[in-house]
Amino acid sequence: MSYRSTIARQPQALADTHAAARAELAGMDLSQLDRPVIGVTGIGASFAAATVVAAELQSKGRRGFAIRSDDMVHGFDLCDALIGLSHRGRSVETVAALEKLPSAGRLAITNDPESPLAKAAHLHIRLANGSDATPSSTGYTATLLASGLVAQKLAGTADAFAGLPALAEEVLTTAGAKMERLGKLFENRRAIDCVGAGASLGTADGASLLIREASRIPAAAYDTRHYLHGPMESMDAATGVVIFGAGRELELAKHLQTIGVPVLLVTTAEDIADGELLTVIRVPKSGNLIAQGVIDIFSPQLLAAQLSDQAGLTDTKFRYRMSDTKVPQPEAA
Template identity: 85%
Template sequence: MSYRSTIARQPQALADTHAAARAELAGLELSSLDRPVIGVTGIGASFAAAVVIAAELQAQGRRGFAIRAADMAEGHDLCDALIGLSHRGRSVETVDALAKLPSATRLAITNDPTSPLAEAANLHVRLANGSDATPSSTGYTATLLAAGMVVEKLGGGTADAFAALPALASEVLTNAAEKMERLGRLFQNRRAIDCVGAGASLGTADGASLLIREASRIPASAYDTRHYLHGPMESMDATTGVVLFGAGREIELARHLEQIGCPALLVTTADGVADGELLTVIRVPHSDNVIAQGIIDIFAAQLFAAQLSDAAGLTDTKFRYRMSDTKVPQAA
């Protein structure tokens, strides 16, 4: 299945995952996950999702942290409970992270309850996003949605911040699509693109930078908003571009980038921010739940990566590098 077609399937993939996760969570006791320090881990796009999820745990007053799987390789006792993210449940580093924390409560979120990651966990929640493509689109958002529902239940929430997301996905994708031709012109032939956000949006920026690298092979990196102001942005100019997520300092930063001749895309919930000569604004709905916001925000980045991929003549091109040691082998 093509990348663009999986992006177009987001509303259905989210609706199916919401239904599946709701059914599983109805019969799943999460009290053992309610521990003093909760870690969230994954590799690649799953680590970007972990940053978003940890931010929502923190917003609820919990000590939740995104932990790189590599930091857990030695089996150090870094957390009391661990949420492991892997779309297919076969990422070696994430499986090892759970396996080396036998004393911690371990929850896996995958699309396969028989996967190595699910087997390394005490608890499992299944995704139902259907087929995915490379770069990941529905796998990433379904992981966030299922994890968000876990965190919501853990916090005692009953509002279901995720029920409206399938309909919102259609709205956001339609609105964002209107800006893609303009973005294709402004970001043509970039030598590098930075992605910037704060808090949970740093995870979204990380996910966006990975999409750009994978889809268009343009060097892309993610930075925290405030950290970006302390040196990293100095290399940006008329040959580069920046994607920003946020409604605070990111607005002024986007305008400053435009002034120095650097094209910028701002994905924001703020009202009253207009396009400029080099600034493109995509306004998205606001959610009080930062995981739901992370899902809403990534849609524009997915379409943007597809636009850049088409421009580079790389539409649905497969990855060039397939390492032999990143996935647990499937049983014969």
């Protein structure tokens, strides 16, 4: 299935995952996760999702942290409970992270209950996003949604995700209307930075990976405040910046425009409008940081598809396939 078609399928993928994960969680005892320090881990886009999930746990008063899987394979005692994210459940590093923490409560979120990651965990939540493409679209957003249902059950809060399928349709339409303009402004960039704070740093990380994978433009992610302390110095009229947020990010977006840098700002703020080089995509505000992460990623997904098409790379397969990143599938008998 093509990248654009999987982006378009997200309202249904989110609805299906919400129903499946909610049903599983209804009868699940999460006491093994209800511990002082909760780690969230993954690799690639799943680590970007882990950053979003950890921020939501922190906002609810929990000591939740995104931990890189590679930091956990040495067996250090870094957390009391661990949530492992992997769409297919076969990422070597994430499986090893769960296996190296036998004393911690472990939950895996994948689309395969028979996957190596599911088997390395005490508990498993199944994604029901259907097919995905590369770069990941439905796999990433479904992972966030299922993680969000886990986080809200731990916090004892109301369901913030039931309305996401309808919001997805709305935001994809709103963002899609800006893509022709963004395609012209971001064409032939030599680099694109993606910037956000807190949970939005995870969204920025996910966006930078989408741009790299879909359009092969060098892209990187930065925390908003860190970005102001030097990294933005190399940006100019040959580059672009994608920003997520409604605080200091507004001034940053305006400043970058004044020095000639094309900017996409994904924001809940009402008091900022498009400029000559600034394109604003206004999105609904959610009180849940994970739900907001789902809402915010739709715009960079569409931007990556737009830039991919313009570069003649529509649905081009990855050039670099490493042999040691996935647990091998067992051979059929």
